[in-house]
Amino acid sequence: MAEVEKKNLKITLEKAYEEFADAIFRYCYFHTSSREKALDITQDTFIKTLEYLSGGKDIDNLRPFLYRVARNLIIDERRKKKAESLDTMRENGFELSSEESEITIREKVFEAKMALETIEELGEKYKEVIILRFVEDMSVKDMAKILGKSENTVSVRIHRAVEKLKNILGQEK
Amino acid sequence: MENRMDKMIEAMKRSGMTAGEKARLRAELFASIENGNWKETPVSSPYLKHFGVPSRFHFSWKTFGKIGAVSALSLLFVMGGLTYASGSALPGDLLYPIKINLKEGIEDKLTFAPAQKIALREKRIQERFTEMEKLIKENKVTPETLSIVNSEIQVEKEKINSDIEEINKGNPQAAEEAKQNLQTSIDARQDKIGSQIKANDDLNSINDSLSNFKDNLNNEYQAESKLLSGEGDKSASGTESLPAMEDGNSASSKTDAGVNPENDSSGSSETNTGADSPAQ
Numbered sequence: 001m002a003e004v005e006k007k008n009l010k011i012t013l014e015k016a017y018e019e020f021a022d023a024i025f026r027y028c029y030f031h032t033s034s035r036e037k038a039l040d041i042t043q044d045t046f047i048k049t050l051e052y053l054s055g056g057k058d059i060d061n062l063r064p065f066l067y068r069v070a071r072n073l074i075i076d077e078r079r080k081k082k083a084e085s086l087d088t089m090r091e092n093g094f095e096l097s098s099e100e101s102e103i104t105i106r107e108k109v110f111e112a113k114m115a116l117e118t119i120e121e122l123g124e125k126y127k128e129v130i131i132l133r134f135v136e137d138m139s140v141k142d143m144a145k146i147l148g149k150s151e152n153t154v155s156v157r158i159h160r161a162v163e164k165l166k167n168i169l170g171q172e173k
Numbered sequence: 174m175e176n177r178m179d180k181m182i183e184a185m186k187r188s189g190m191t192a193g194e195k196a197r198l199r200a201e202l203f204a205s206i207e208n209g210n211w212k213e214t215p216v217s218s219p220y221l222k223h224f225g226v227p228s229r230f231h232f233s234w235k236t237f238g239k240i241g242a243v244s245a246l247s248l249l250f251v252m253g254g255l256t257y258a259s260g261s262a263l264p265g266d267l268l269y270p271i272k273i274n275l276k277e278g279i280e281d282k283l284t285f286a287p288a289q290k291i292a293l294r295e296k297r298i299q300e301r302f303t304e305m306e307k308l309i310k311e312n313k314v315t316p317e318t319l320s321i322v323n324s325e326i327q328v329e330k331e332k333i334n335s336d337i338e339e340i341n342k343g344n345p346q347a348a349e350e351a352k353q354n355l356q357t358s359i360d361a362r363q364d365k366i367g368s369q370i371k372a373n374d375d376l377n378s379i380n381d382s383l384s385n386f387k388d389n390l391n392n393e394y395q396a397e398s399k400l401l402s403g404e405g406d407k408s409a410s411g412t413e414s415l416p417a418m419e420d421g422n423s424a425s426s427k428t429d430a431g432v433n434p435e436n437d438s439s440g441s442s443e444t445n446t447g448a449d450s451p452a453q
Contacts, residue, residue: 111184
């Protein structure tokens, strides 16, 4: 591959990383319940995207493409081994940077743990749509591309996921 | 409740990478790229796409499956076509082995009960006889084709015997009946075919004799014509050459020799020999 092309690829990847890395990490984290695994999968997602682009192929819409790659990697990861249990996660805790204040970190950790516990009760199918729709603010059209379903199916699933989440949250009084 | 959901969603939105994690991951990612820890995908030819040829760097079970399915279907069509075409094949034809081994082989596999098998074998033997009749009609009977048909009939007869034995275990009377019926129908047809072959042989020998007679006649006529026209070797066999004729008579003599070969006594005796042979 020509040096110029390589350079262009790196620039593209850098832009994509700055824009989407956080979102991809969040998506991976709430599916794997493990911060380390989420970081690894995030890194692999960008590398796979780079490999795809190096074949001369174009990506119309990078955002759903990245989520699709991440989703496939998560599925592969699940097949290899079971995701860490919430208990293990609680035992291990989070390895957070010391740049943020300890209180902020603890609050974040607490909130994340609570959210994770709640969302785990939804089941994979509904958890996924809640994360993509409400946490990542993704459109139904893009979600349909990522999940490989029709827009109608995605809309119905979102509606049912919200209903179920409300029931869960209503029971946690 | 909506409030709790909103709070939960907000909490989840804040659960991204920390600044440190992001920087660390970024450094690792681009170091990995610099070190070449990624596979550069070769650019596939756009022309190959039109032919649906899979790139050798991108093996896909889906494409492999498609190619396999098309190949299997094509093979099925070709075999089906050959089997259909072989239906009218006669012993000695190129497709005859396909008729015997493939088409009739499949029929064998699909027939289970002994009684049904016997009926199928009888049908086969009758089919062999029909083939024989066609060969006789088309004058294609040779020792090779006769041998082929005979051996196929023998094979079917042996199979019939083993099927009859199987029936005999449970119902000896039915087995005996089946045997008698078969014997009657096969023997009758076999005799008829035998006569036809013999008649065909005789006919062939008559044809051969006639053909030889004609050839001999033509040769003698040509030899005589040469002698009469002076082209033959008069000095070598002086007693055999005809005396030189006068001009007035030479033309009519030549004409007689050419038009009426029946005047030659040697020709008529050969004709009689040929006509007598069938009675012998």
